[in-house]
Amino acid sequence: MTTYVFDFAEGNKDQKDLLGGKGANLAEMTNLGLPVPPGFTITTEACKAYLSTGSAPDELAGQVCEHLAALEKAMGKKLGDPTDPLLVSVRSGAKFSMPGMMETVLNVGLNDESVQGLARQADNERFAQDSYRRLLQMFGKTVLDIDGELFESAIEDAKSAKGVQADVDLDADDLRGLVEKFKQIIHDQTGRDFPQDPREQMDLATYAVFQSWNSPRAILYRRQERIPADLGTAVNIVAMVFGNLGADSGTGVAFTRDPSTGMRGIYGDYLQNAQGEDVVAGVRNTVPLADLEKIDKKSYDQLLEIMSTLENHYQDLCDIEFTIERGNLWMLQTRVGKRTAAAAFRIATALIDEGLIDRDEALRRVTGDQLAQLMFPRFGDRSDGKKLTKGMNASPGAAVGKVVFDSPTAVRMAHDGEKVILVRRETNPDDLNGMIAAEGILTSRGGKTSHAAVVARGMGKTCVCGAEELDVDTKGKKLTAPDGTVVSEGDVISIDGSTGDVFLGEVAVTDSPVVEYFEGTLKEEDDLVQAVDKIITHADGVRRLGIRTNADNGEDAARARRFGATGIGLCRTEHMFLGERRQHVERLILADGKEEREAALAELLPLQRGDFVEIFEAMDGLPVTVRLLDPPLHEFLPDLTDLSVRVAIAEEQGKSNEKDRKLLDAVRRLHEQNPMLGLRGVRLGIVIPGLFAMQVRAIAEAAAERRKAGGDPHAEIMIPLVGAVQELELIRDETEKVLATVAEEQSVELDMSIGTMIELPRAALTAGQIAGAADFFSFGTNDLTQTAWGFSRDDVEAAFFARYLEGGIFGVSPFESLDVEGVGRLVRIATEEGRAARPDLKLGICGEHGGDPASVHFFHEVGLDYVSCSPFRVPVARLEGGRAAVL
Ligand code: PEP
Ligand code: MG
Numbered sequence: 001m002t003t004y005v006f007d008f009a010e011g012n013k014d015q016k017d018l019l020g021g022k023g024a025n026l027a028e029m030t031n032l033g034l035p036v037p038p039g040f041t042i043t044t045e046a047c048k049a050y051l052s053t054g055s056a057p058d059e060l061a062g063q064v065c066e067h068l069a070a071l072e073k074a075m076g077k078k079l080g081d082p083t084d085p086l087l088v089s090v091r092s093g094a095k096f097s098m099p100g101m102m103e104t105v106l107n108v109g110l111n112d113e114s115v116q117g118l119a120r121q122a123d124n125e126r127f128a129q130d131s132y133r134r135l136l137q138m139f140g141k142t143v144l145d146i147d148g149e150l151f152e153s154a155i156e157d158a159k160s161a162k163g164v165q166a167d168v169d170l171d172a173d174d175l176r177g178l179v180e181k182f183k184q185i186i187h188d189q190t191g192r193d194f195p196q197d198p199r200e201q202m203d204l205a206t207y208a209v210f211q212s213w214n215s216p217r218a219i220l221y222r223r224q225e226r227i228p229a230d231l232g233t234a235v236n237i238v239a240m241v242f243g244n245l246g247a248d249s250g251t252g253v254a255f256t257r258d259p260s261t262g263m264r265g266i267y268g269d270y271l272q273n274a275q276g277e278d279v280v281a282g283v284r285n286t287v288p289l290a291d292l293e294k295i296d297k298k299s300y301d302q303l304l305e306i307m308s309t310l311e312n313h314y315q316d317l318c319d320i321e322f323t324i325e326r327g328n329l330w331m332l333q334t335r336v337g338k339r340t341a342a343a344a345f346r347i348a349t350a351l352i353d354e355g356l357i358d359r360d361e362a363l364r365r366v367t368g369d370q371l372a373q374l375m376f377p378r379f380g381d382r383s384d385g386k387k388l389t390k391g392m393n394a395s396p397g398a399a400v401g402k403v404v405f406d407s408p409t410a411v412r413m414a415h416d417g418e419k420v421i422l423v424r425r426e427t428n429p430d431d432l433n434g435m436i437a438a439e440g441i442l443t444s445r446g447g448k449t450s451h452a453a454v455v456a457r458g459m460g461k462t463c464v465c466g467a468e469e470l471d472v473d474t475k476g477k478k479l480t481a482p483d484g485t486v487v488s489e490g491d492v493i494s495i496d497g498s499t500g501d502v503f504l505g506e507v508a509v510t511d512s513p514v515v516e517y518f519e520g521t522l523k524e525e526d527d528l529v530q531a532v533d534k535i536i537t538h539a540d541g542v543r544r545l546g547i548r549t550n551a552d553n554g555e556d557a558a559r560a561r562r563f564g565a566t567g568i569g570l571c572r573t574e575h576m577f578l579g580e581r582r583q584h585v586e587r588l589i590l591a592d593g594k595e596e597r598e599a600a601l602a603e604l605l606p607l608q609r610g611d612f613v614e615i616f617e618a619m620d621g622l623p624v625t626v627r628l629l630d631p632p633l634h635e636f637l638p639d640l641t642d643l644s645v646r647v648a649i650a651e652e653q654g655k656s657n658e659k660d661r662k663l664l665d666a667v668r669r670l671h672e673q674n675p676m677l678g679l680r681g682v683r684l685g686i687v688i689p690g691l692f693a694m695q696v697r698a699i700a701e702a703a704a705e706r707r708k709a710g711g712d713p714h715a716e717i718m719i720p721l722v723g724a725v726q727e728l729e730l731i732r733d734e735t736e737k738v739l740a741t742v743a744e745e746q747s748v749e750l751d752m753s754i755g756t757m758i759e760l761p762r763a764a765l766t767a768g769q770i771a772g773a774a775d776f777f778s779f780g781t782n783d784l785t786q787t788a789w790g791f792s793r794d795d796v797e798a799a800f801f802a803r804y805l806e807g808g809i810f811g812v813s814p815f816e817s818l819d820v821e822g823v824g825r826l827v828r829i830a831t832e833e834g835r836a837a838r839p840d841l842k843l844g845i846c847g848e849h850g851g852d853p854a855s856v857h858f859f860h861e862v863g864l865d866y867v868s869c870s871p872f873r874v875p876v877a878r879l880e881g882g883r884a885a886v887l
Contacts, residue, residue, distance in 0.1 A: 020234030022093030039238035047232035080198025100217025129175035262346030341370035380510030385503030391467025399440025407434025539882025546866030569868020570846035612702030681721020759783035767830035781847030860884035
């Protein structure tokens with residue numbers, strides 16, 4: 001028999017797969033002896049069974065009965081008992097917290113009779129009616145799927161009928177009226193009455209939690225965050241404690257450290273006489289947690305003690321939800337809290353300093369994506385914008401865009417290529433699409449624990465929240481600043497998530513301090529920079545993978561070197577034939593016979609040599625892998641249509657031009673249906689005599705020049721797009737001859753290694769043979785992805801990837817993160833067979849995947865010697881290379 005239900009005392013924090021995050025942590029807190037209301041967890045296995053068969057597994061009802069009976073015994077009350085009811089909350093809780101999951105239903109067990117019992121027991125009629133109306137409202141909205149606005153506006157009507165502002169000003173009679181109204185809404189909207197049977201309420205809420213696993217919002221979020229779709233959610237049934245019993249009660253949320261900076265302190269919000277979502281929903285203004293000391297010192301002190309227990313136990317920042325019931329503190333939830341990228345680095349190093357974790361663990365706790373976020377630019381000179389107001393710095397970064405006031409508009413405009421800032425009074429889960437589409441999010445209400453703040457931090461999106469001076473009118477699509485400035489939809493604003501500043505107009509952005517640190521222009525004074533320095537230094541120490549860069553000019557090479565690259569893994573030479581030099585390539589292509597061809601090559605030679613001298617100088621002492629010309633030749637020639645038109649017009653006007661006509665012939669001759677699969681790479685070197693030889697000569701002469709100038713160049717020559725060892729052998733022979741000639745001419749020794757890219761499936765599958773003619777392999781995973789999948793890297797992302805991502809065919813573009821199962825298998829085969837044939841074969845990767853965190857872990861695991869990525873990704877690759885070694 002499968003066990004589908006566990007008491008809190010039976011679980012622990014490592015059982016998130018089975019008990020969900022909330023259930024596992026409630027169990028952990030229970031076993032730590034913290035004041036957690038008793039309860040039990042229905043497992044994710046029950047959810048999976050429910051979702052696959054459409055009904056709960058047979059054993060579930062009986063197991064729930066047993067645990068409910070135990071809970072009733074512990075509490076000395078029966079669920080929904082008319083004289084003294086036990087009430088419970090029903091809470092969803094998946095392994096990962098995600099938007100779209102069913103919100104908590106509180107006060108389950110109340111009905112027309114037990115509400116009387118509750119009133120008598122608490123000696124508080126108002127409290128009992130308030131609890132009942134909350135159950136009807138939450139149950140109606142979340143379990144029965146009734147539009148929440150209907151309940152909200154009934155409350156608004158009740159308040160305005162009475163002429164009061166706040167929900168606490170409604171008395172027992174008003175609330176009794178609302179209860180009747182809510183029951184009517186439920187009847188009208190569903191055609192049946194609110195279920196009076198407490199157990200039926202509990203079961204319906206449980207199934208609604210199961211179903212919410214497949215809500216569109218949850219599905220969208222999982223896809224975005226690459227969370228597997230088959231985990232399912234757990235359900236927690238928890239004995240109610242009440243924060244709405246009067247001024248000596250209340251509810252709050254807190255962090256053990258500041259989630260945006262990582263600083264220690266008291267961070268949280270508290271609301272007196274309130275329950276559940278009241279704190280984050282903004283029904284009334286919360287007070288800062290520190291104020292609780294004045295309100296209820298005993299609970300406050302106990303809370304601080306618990307928070308420190310939790311930090312020491314989890315050895316990490318925790319966020320918590322708590323309720324105070326008539327002076328008694330109860331813990332309703334804890335988890336390792338979401339945090340900004342900066343906070344992740346600061347917290348990890350603070351925990352090292354406090355002796356709670358070691359350096360390896362600190363390295364595991366930060367990610368390359370977080371480091372990349374810290375390298376985002378920020379606002380520099382702010383005088384370009386007019387400061388409108390300052391809100392809370394909820395999620396860092398600098399975002400500039402056109403103001404929009406609703407999610408559909410944000411999505412539509414972003415789709416049209418506009419940058420937008422989503423401005424809302426407060427966000428709710430319905431805004432998720434808009435938040436994804438926007439550059440940044442600005443709200444006028446809510447604190448650092450509001451929905452906007454939490455979700456934006458999770459997404460790494462810039463967010464300013466609680467900018468209370470702004471009057472946001474979403475219906476009228478405008479906001480008004482305190483000085484009267486009106487900003488309408490489409491106007492540009494700039495928001496600074498690190499300071500909370502909001503500006504009208506576009507503010508220019510500058511480098512982040514972390515980039516300045518990598519550049520070497522900022523020393524480690526800033527505490528964030530210190531944290532990054534400490535962790536990346538450790539990553540470098542434990543890393544096995546080498547980190548090189550893709551660079552084809554001295555400037556990029558020098559920057560990458562400052563960023564920590566120890567060589568160039570890919571120097572593409574095609575950029576060296578553009579601009580003014582195009583004319584020489586044209587001459588080469590049009591050349592009539594050997595003499596003209598050699599003349600064109602002779603023009604190119606010194607230019608190429610100059611390029612290499614600059615690069616070898618920037619990378620002095622470190623390896624530089626130069627790839628011989630790769631792209632199809634048409635890329636250097638005029639467009640076929642343009643040229644045809646030009647020639648036709650010229651002929652029409654009797655001004656026909658011999659050169660253009662010859663050029664047109666050549667363009668026609670070289671025109672290919674599938675140029676990426678055509679005359680390119682090593683094929684060019686074989687077909688166009690002298691081209692590769694000229695490039696090799698330029699490399700060799702540049703190396704000789706540097707050597708004579710006292711430098712230490714380490715060139716490696718790389719042949720692209722090889723599919724058969726014979727291709728490589730031909731070019732290798734030619735290359736060795738040129739090297740020997742130049743060595744003799746210049747009287748220097750030139751021992752350069754000669755290798756190839758592995759970027760065709762055939763090359764990967766015959767890697768054992770190819771290794772016979774190669775000193776090194778560098779995986780060109782861009783072309784390897786293109787050729788393994790059979791889709792054009794230039795066309796498909798726009799053409800159909802969106803549909804593929806939606807359909808879950810892949811969770812992320814295989815051009816962005818390596819397709820480990822397919823393309824990765826080719827890499828593995830080539831690695832194993834290449835090394836078997838030639839144990840000293842050097843192996844690297846230079847496709848875009850070299851800077852992608854998940855791919856870097858794969859390249860580490862498969863045993864490559866280095867990854868090569870764009871200069872700006874070098875720090876990310878260093879960090880992830882280190883993480884791969886300790887994970
Ligand atoms: C590759 O194919 O992965 C590669 C690095 O070469 P390019 O992107 O220049 O084709
Ligand atoms: Mg390639």
